[in-house]
Each structure stands twice: as C-alpha cells, then as structure tokens.
Amino acid sequence: RKEVEQDPGPFNVPEGATVAFNCTYSNSASQSFFWYRQDCRKEPKLLMSVYSSGNEDGRFTAQLNRASQYISLLIRDSKLSDSATYLCVVTRNDYKLSFGAGTTVTVRA
Amino acid sequence: NAGVTQTPKFRVLKTGQSMTLLCAQDMNHEYMYWYRQDPGMGLRLIHYSVGEGTTAKGEVPDGYNVSRLKKQNFLLGLESAAPSQTSVYFCASSIDWGETQYFGPGTRLLVL
Numbered sequence: 001r002k003e004v005e006q007d008p009g010p011f012n013v014p015e016g017a018t019v020a021f022n023c024t025y026s027n028s029a030s031q032s033f034f035w036y037r038q039d040c041r042k043e044p045k046l047l048m049s050v051y052s053s054g055n056e057d058g059r060f061t062a063q064l065n066r067a068s069q070y071i072s073l074l075i076r077d078s079k080l081s082d083s084a085t086y087l088c089v090v091t092r093n094d095y096k097l098s099f100g101a102g103t104t105v106t107v108r109a
Numbered sequence: 110n111a112g113v114t115q116t117p118k119f120r121v122l123k124t125g126q127s128m129t130l131l132c133a134q135d136m137n138h139e140y141m142y143w144y145r146q147d148p149g150m151g152l153r154l155i156h157y158s159v160g161e162g163t164t165a166k167g168e169v170p171d172g173y174n175v176s177r178l179k180k181q182n183f184l185l186g187l188e189s190a191a192p193s194q195t196s197v198y199f200c201a202s203s204i205d206w207g208e209t210q211y212f213g214p215g216t217r218l219l220v221l
Contacts (some may be wrong), residue, residue, distance in 0.1 A: 004151075008149075031207060032207035032208075034209070042214070042215075043199055043212035043213060043214050043215055044152070044199070044210075044212050045212070046209045046210070046211075049209070087151065087152070089210075091206065091207045093206075093207070095157075095159075095165065095206060097154060098168075099144075099151040099152040099153070100151055101149055101150055101151035102151060
C-alpha cells in the first residue's frame with residue numbers, strides 16, 4: 001500500500017464552483033501535512049500547511065482527520081487560475097516523507 | 110534573493126555517461142532534498158541532507174550519489190546514467206524537517 005494516495009482526477013469544474021478532494025495516508029505516526037500546488041512543467045509551491053484544527057486561507061480550506069487518516073482541500077468560488085495539480089505531502093519525525101501523486105483540477109470558463 | 114536554483118535546466122545523456130546536477134539555495138536553510146518526478150508517481154525522495162557535510166538516503170537512492178560540502182549547495186551525481194533515470198529532478202530546501210519546502214525550477218534529464 002502506498003504511504004500517501006490521492007484521487008488523480010481530473011476534477012473538471014466551472015468557474016465559481018466548489019471542489020474538494022482528499023489525500024489518505026497510511027502511517028498513523030505522520031506529523032506534518034501540507035498541500036502544494038504544481039502548475040504544468042513548473043516546480044511545486046506551498047499552498048498551505050494543514051493544522052489539526054483545520055485552517056483556511058481565502059478560498060482554500062484544509063482539514064485533517066487523524067482518526068480516518070486523511071487530509072482534505074476545499075476550493076470555493078473556483079477561478080480559472082486555480083487550474084493546477086495539487087500535491088499532498090506527509091512527513092514523519094523519523095525522517096520519512098511522502099508526496100501524493102497529485103490531483104488535477106481544471107476550472108473551465 | 111534567488112531562492113533555490115538548479116543547473117542545468119535540461120540535459121541529454123547517453124547510457125553510461127555521468128553528470129552532476131547542482132542545487133544552490135540562498136535562504137540559509139539547513140535541510141536540502143533531491144527528488145525525481147515521473148508521470149503518475151509523484152515526487153520521490155532520492156537523497157536528503159540535514160546540514161553541511163551530511164547526506165542520507167531517501168526512498169529511491171540507487172544509482173545516485175550526493176554531496177553537501179557547503180551549506181548552500183547540494184550536488185546530485187549520476188555515475189553511469191541509465192534510461193530508467195530519465196525524469197524531472199527537483200531540488201528543495203527547508204529550514205527544518207517537516208517545514209515548508211522551497212523548490213528549484215527542476216532539471217529535465219533524458220537518458221538515451
């Protein structure tokens with residue numbers, strides 16, 4: 001079983017829509033969680049960290065569910081510029097980290 | 110403030126050739142990482158470093174070597190390139206383990 005799994009999508013949504021997707025992780029000792037955004041042929045860039053209590057950054061909301069071992073990302077009021085691949089990252093304190101393969105989101109006009 | 114830079118941006122090698130990829134960061138970060146990204150597989154950690162003079166193996170270290178002689182530089186070497194090493198290589202750095210990673214623009218490597 002992979003350490004981190006994501007639904008690859010693609011999620012094809014109209015502008016203004018809400019889209020949400022999850023990232024599941026297999027090791028309960030995982031400590032830090034992040035969402036990165038990667039545009040085509042570019043490097044990943046941090047979108048947001050994921051905190052235990054959940055956190056919001058503008059139109060983006062991240063949640064952590066330790067009991068079910070997944071993190072989620074919700075994008076409200078989608079913009080064309082939100083089209084990208086979203087990568088989740090999970091790290092452990094024993095110097096292990098894993099990236100998900102990414103969820104592709106396409107926002108159409 | 111350039112952040113993380115990588116050289117070269119693109120390279121074509123023949124099987125058996127060697128090369129070194131250079132990563133440099135100007136953020137005084139202790140931690141540096143080398144990843145490869147292949148279609149459908151996400152980023153996989155090759156090697157990482159927790160500080161100057163240190164290196165450690167990641168998930169897929171075979172066929173690669175690294176060195177961190179200076180804090181700001183992290184070198185990835187391929188001693189004898191194989192077609193299976195065709196990939197996009199990203200370097201990253203962070204202030205600490207489990208903190209935000211800052212990525213370089215990537216190196217596209219094609220091994221024929």
